[in-house]
Amino acid sequence: MLTIGGIVLAILAIIVATVMDGNSFGALIGPSSLLLVFVGAIGASMTAYDIKDFKNAPKAAIYAFTGKILDSNELVNTLMSFAEIARREGVLALEAKLKEIEEPFLQIGLQQVVDGLDADAVQEVLDIELQSLEERHQTQIGIFKALGGYAPTMGMIGTVIGLINMLGNLSDPSQLGLGLSVALLTTLYGVLFANLIFLPIGTRLDRLHQVEITAKEMAMDGILAVQGGASPRMLVERLEAHLPHSQRLGHKERQGATKQAA
Secondary structure, three states, rough: OOOHHHHHHHHHHHHHHHHOOOOOHHHOHHHHHHHHHHHHHHHHHHHOOOOHHHHHHHHHHHHHHOOOOOOOHHHHHHHHHHHHEEEHOOHHHHHHHHHHHOOOHHHHHHHHOOOOOOOHHHHHHHHHHHHHHHHHHHHHHHHHHHHHHHHHHHHHHHHHHHHHHHHHHHHOOHHHHHHHEEEEEOOHHHHHHHHHHHHHHHHHHHHHHHHHHHHHHHHHHHHHHOOOOOOOHHHHHHHHHHHHHHOOOOHHHHHHHHHHHH
């Protein structure tokens, strides 16, 4: 929601500034300029990506506004409970609990542990998962950053075309002001699309990606600790090293909180 709020705030600033200067919004509406910038930017970006990548772009844009990632504290608690079960009842006892896990990455890793794979094999599987995730995310991030780069360029192209047409009709001086305003409108649209839509979405996706990768690397560290037979206390200490000091609760406090929640 913070992303949407930021975009709304930026648009509101433009609207308020326009009203304060006594300008008319009618002069800022130009369907042909909008078409040139939006469709032109998409067309230019499509030269670098497959159509299947663009089909996933709307879903990625929605994710930028609504995406959720692993809760690090909840992740530590979950892995702590699995370490307790593994130490008390054995690794095979974890299989009955796997269906309770909603996060696919965590479920895949623990399933490998239950299946008896060694640490190197488990890490290899999880590394492949992370690499695949990296490739998918970077493709969508790249699309929106490409759109953000091409939109101002298409705006400048529209402005040049408008200026050429204007200069070709110098016989009618009364149309010069109107022609110039229409020509500059495409530059405005290019800057607005780039800096209020495409680039913020790309930056937000990049941030979500970095946080998700960090959380899943922590999850992989915990999975390998469970596979190696680490005690719950050692696992908590190991995973809390990934967290800021304000979120480090310690094994006893987490264990007490988990029992109270149960």
